[in-house]
Amino acid sequence: MWFKHLHLYRLHGAPELDSSALASALDTHAAKPLGNADARRLGWTAPAGRLGSGQLLHEIQGHRLISALRQERLLPASVVKEEVDEKVADIEASEGRKVSRKEKTALKEQVTEALLPRAFVRSQKIDLWWDTRRHLIGVNASSRTRAEDILDLLRETLGSLKATPISSQMLPIRAMTTWLGDPASRPSDLQLGDQVELKAKGDDGVLKARQVDLDSDEIQQLLESGRQASKLAISLEGRLSFVLHDDLALKSLRFGDALIEEADHADDGDDALARLETDFILMAQALSDDVTRLLEWLGGEAQREPAAQQEA
Known part of the structure; x- marks a missing residue:
């Protein structure tokens, strides 16, 4: 259940739907098997698979979990x-x-x-987390394109949905470069990981480094030469670690041991469906808190003018 990636979107004037109304809307766009002439198809599927008995929506304490199934025929x-x-x-x-x-x-x-x-069919399940209280959506997709596909499906399902990618007052590339070059600038509960991508201002390309000491002299020299951090591995008090991208995507998410242990010790009576919902609410609460904290480090969320809002 634990997300591996996260693309974040701010909802604007989201429709007020209770769980039953949303579940009914999802059912009208449920995933169906590919027809012989279909190259690809996208529809909603049960987040818990067969364990959920076809349940397309899980809502707990204002957090919603829905999943899309993307099917594509592979024809080289x-x-x-x-x-x-x-x-x-x-x-x-x-x-x-x-x-x-x-x-x-x-x-x-x-x-x-x-x-x-006669082509093989590749299927991919993509999860979506909807924080109804913070008007926030997060898509567990490896690319922005895949995340946008899911938002398009949700818009089609609901009839209308205005959502824009989360943006911050301070550009992530500027903040990451500052954190990397000046340890004193780092928030007290932020720790650097061991992965970075440094982008040159000119045509010198991108330098990628893994399993390195980000406070080393070599990294500092590269920053002094004018390179900027377009990706940076960070962790928040051991609760959550990820690679922050310059478009505010969070990749390679890893949740802290304490959170995983809390989920493991939850009394779910060996019920697989209850386990999924327990994992989800713990994850969703952690993500809500840590996304809020990250945005604070970046100077707060940038407010978009209504005219700039995009229907996604």
Whole structure:
């Protein structure tokens, strides 16, 4: 249940839906098996899988957990190209003429349509956390594109949803560079990890370092040369560690031992569904607190003008 990544969004004028209304809306956009002609499909699925008996929504103390299932047929372009090339060669040999570009495009569409039903299907479950009290959404996705796909599905499900990526008063790249170069500037409960990505202002590319002492002279010299920290591994009082990105994405999340032990010692009666909900609420509460703290370190959340709000 524990999230590995987090893309954060601020909700603006979110619709007031109780649990039953939201569950009903989710059900109308539930995931369905891919049809033979479908290249991909996205729909809601039970966060607990079969253990949840099809339950698409878990809501505990104002925190909602929903999950999307992304299904995609894997049809390599090289396979399509090989099949098209063979058909083109056959036509040119039998009819003694060159196949036009328009004909090749039509052949490619035909080949793709014929091969899709036989292609392998890759499925990916993507979890979404909705903090209804703080009007905050976090998506457990490895990329911003995947997170936006889930928000699009939620917008379609609800009919309308205005959400914008969380932004801070201080640019994360500036804060991370300052924390890295000046230990005295670091909040008392912030600790550096052992991973950093340093971006040059010019065309010198990006330098990535793992398992290094971030307070070493080598790192300081790179900062003095003008490089800036675009990614930085940090931890908050041992409760939560992650790699902070310059777009405020939190990657490679790791929750502290004390929190994991609290979840392990919870009295769930060996009920797998109760265990999922216990893990979720502990995680959600920790994330709410720590996201608030992180934004405070970054000078607070930047307020977006209504005209700049995007419907996602």
